[in-house]
Amino acid sequence: MVMELLKIKELVEKLNYYTKLYDEGRPEISDKEWDDMYFELQELEKESGIYLEESPTQKVNFQVVSKLNKVEHNHPMLSLDKTKDINEIQKFVYNNDYIAMAKMDGLTCSLRYVNGRLISAETRGNGLVGEDILHNALQVKNIPNRINFQDELIVDGEIICTYENFKEFESEYKNPRNFASGSIRLLDSKESSMRKLSFVAWDCIKGLNDFTLLGKLCKLSDFGFTVVPTRRDISNYNIEKVIKNIQLDCQKLEYPIDGVVFKYNKCSEYEAAGKTDHHFKGGLAYKFYDEEYETILRDVEWTMGRTGVLTPVALLEPINIDGSEVSRASLHNISIMDELGIRYQDTKVMVYKANMIIPQISRVLPYEGEIASLINIPAVCPICGEPTIIKGENGVRVLYCSNPSCEGKLINRLDHFFGKKGLDAKGLSKATFEKLIDWGWVESIKDVFKLKEHKKEWEKMQGFGEKSVEKILQAIEDCKSCSLEAVISAAGIPLIGRTVGKDLSKRFGSYSEFREAVESGFDFTSFGGYGWEMHKAISDFDYSELDYIVDNYLQIKENKKEENELKLKDLTFCVTGKVHIWKNRDSLSALIESLGGKVTGSVSKNTNYLINNDINSTSAKNKKAQELGIPILSEEDFQKIFDIN
Secondary structure, three states, rough: HHOOOOOHHHHHHHHHHHHHHHHHOOOOOOOOHHHHHHHHHHHHHHHHHHOOOOOOOOOOOOOOOOOOEEEEEOOOOOOEEEEEEEEHHHHHHOOEEEEEEEEEOEEEEEEEEOOOOOEEEEOOOOOEEEOHHHHHHOOOOOOEEEEEOEEEEEEEEEEEEOOHHOOOOOOOOOOHHHHHHHOOOOHHHHHHHHHEEEEEEEEEEEEEOOOOHHHHHHHHOOOOEEOOOEOOOOOOOOOHHHHHHHHHHHHOOOOOOOEEEEOOOOHHHHHHEEEOOOOOEEEEEOOOOOOOEEEEEEEEEEOOOOOOEEEEEEEEEEEEEOOEEEEEEEEOOOHHHHHOOOOOOEEEEEEEEEEEOOOEEEEEEOOOOOOOOEEOOOEHHHHHHHOEEEEEOOOOOEEEEEOOOHEEEHHHHHHHHOOOOOOOOOOOOOOHHHHHOOOOOOOOHHOOOHHHHHHHHHHHOOOHHHHHHHHHHHHHHHHOOHHHHHHHHOOOOOOOHHHHHHHHHHHOOHHHOOOOOOOOOOOOHOOOOOOOHHHHHHHHHOHHHHHHHHOOOOOOEEEOHHHHHOOOOOEEEEEEEOOOOOOOOHHHHHHHHOOOOOOEOHHHHHHEEEEEOOOOOHHHHHHHHHHHOEEEEOHHHHHOOOOOO
C-alpha cells in the first residue's frame, strides 16, 4: 500500500504541475502523455481506494493566474469523465437516449444574456472561479451581442480558432488551441479582435429548461449561435460510426477537436445522474489521439511568404499517415523549432496529422550517440542572398528577409494576386512566374497584364506552346473583369482575406468608395469584428500599385447595395452623450453613414433623430429636440427601430 501511495502522490504532483503549465499557455507534454498519466492514476486510485484531495480526478485543476478580473461562476463549470476505451462508451449509451457531440479543442467559456443582451463572458478557470473576458467576447464575430430572448439565458461552449483561420498565424503559434486560449485572454480587446476566433455552443444551462439537449442546441441555432456538430444513433449499436462521422463533419468545418462527448439527451436524466467534485456523471468523453509515427528528419528548408516571412519546414523521410504520404511538416517559427530541439539531419522525430489534416512534429526522440548540433538560422535569405532579420513579438521569434525586392516575395505576391484567393487566373502557377521573372518579363504585378507583348517569343520557350500560352493569356484577359471582393483580397493587405474582402465590398460597393474611405481616415473598427490591427492594416497599406492596376487594367463589377443595406438613407441624426453599446460616438456615427444616413453636430429642423442615452437630460440638444418635436432615442431604441444588431 505504501508503494501505491507514493506512486499516486508522484502522479498527482506531475499532473498538477503540467496542468499549471498548460493553463499558462506553455505546455511541456502532449495531451496523450497527460491523459496516459491520468488514466494510470485512475486505475491506481480504484485498486487502492486512495484518493488525495488535490488529485485531478477529484477536482478541475485549472488555476486562474492572469491579470483579468476573477469572477465566481453562477453554475459549476465542471469537467466530464473521460475514457479511451470504446467499450466504456458502449456501456454508457446502451439503451439510453443520448447525443454525441464534438469535443472542441479550445477554451471553455460561459456567456450570460439578460433581456437579450450579452452581459458577461467567463472562462472556466478552476470550475468555480474563472476570468472575465467580456471585453473580448464582444469582439468574437459569431457571438451574438443581442438575441431575441427576454429573460436570462446562460450558454456554455468553446472559444476556438479554425484550422483555416489559424493559417495566418501558424508561423507564430504551435496549434489552434494555444492560440485561441491566449488570444481570448488578452487584456487588449483590439488585439484580440484580429485573431479570428469563433464560439461554438454546446449547452444551455439556463433559460431553455423545458427542452432536451438536442432541442436546446436547435433553439440556440435559431438565436444565431454556432452550435457544436452532433450525431445521434438511437440503436446504440454503431458508436464507432458515430465517432467517425463527427470527425468527418469537423474536418469539413476545419474545427480542432480532441474527442467526442456523449451526453444524455433528456435533461432530467442528465441532472438525475448527479456529479462528483470533478465531473458530471450524465456525460462521458471519448478521447482519441492523432496517432504518432516515427520517421527521420533529413533537413530543414526555409519557405517564404508574400510578406517576407521565412518559415522553417522539416524535410522528412516519407511516411504513410492516414492513407497519404507525408514528407514535409511546418515548424512554424524559430521559437517552436527551438522548443522542439530540432537538430541536423538524421534526427528521429515523431510525426502526426493534427485533426487528421496538418502534418506536425510532436517531439524529437532521444539522441543515440553523439548529440548533433542545432539547426543554424540562415543569416542570408535562401532566395535572394540578402541579410535576414529576426523579429520578436510576444516572445515569438520569426525570421524575415530584409530585402524589399526579394524575388521570393514577388513570386508569392504574384501567386496570391492571381491565385484562387485573388483574381483566379487559371494556369499561372509559381513555376510559371519563376520562369517569367527569369526571362526578365515580369518585375511587378502590372507586368503580367502586358505579357501579350511577349507572345511570339513565349510560344518558343521550352515547356510551352501556342495553345498553352494562348490559354494563359486568355485567363489573364478574363480575370480583368472581376469583383471588388476579389480585388481587395488580391491586394495582399495583412490580415485581410477573401471573407473580409467580401464584407468590405458589401459596405462600400465600389473601389473608389473604398479608397475614399481609406484616404479620409475612416474608422474601420466601427464595423463589428474589425479590431485596431485590422484597421491599421487597411489604413497603412500602400495602394499605389493597386490603384494603377485598377485604373489601367481592371473592370470591377460594382457591388450595388441593396435597399436594406441603406436603411438609413435620407435620414439625419445627431449623436450626443455617453454610449455603451458602441465603442464611442465616432463608431456609431460611422455606422450610420455606412447605412446611408447623415450625421450632424447640432440639432436643427432638418434633424430626424437625436441619439442620447440620457433621454431626460436637460442639455441644450435635448431641449432643442423637444422644442422641434424630434424623437430622442437611446442606443437600444435606435437598434430596435432600425433593426440594427
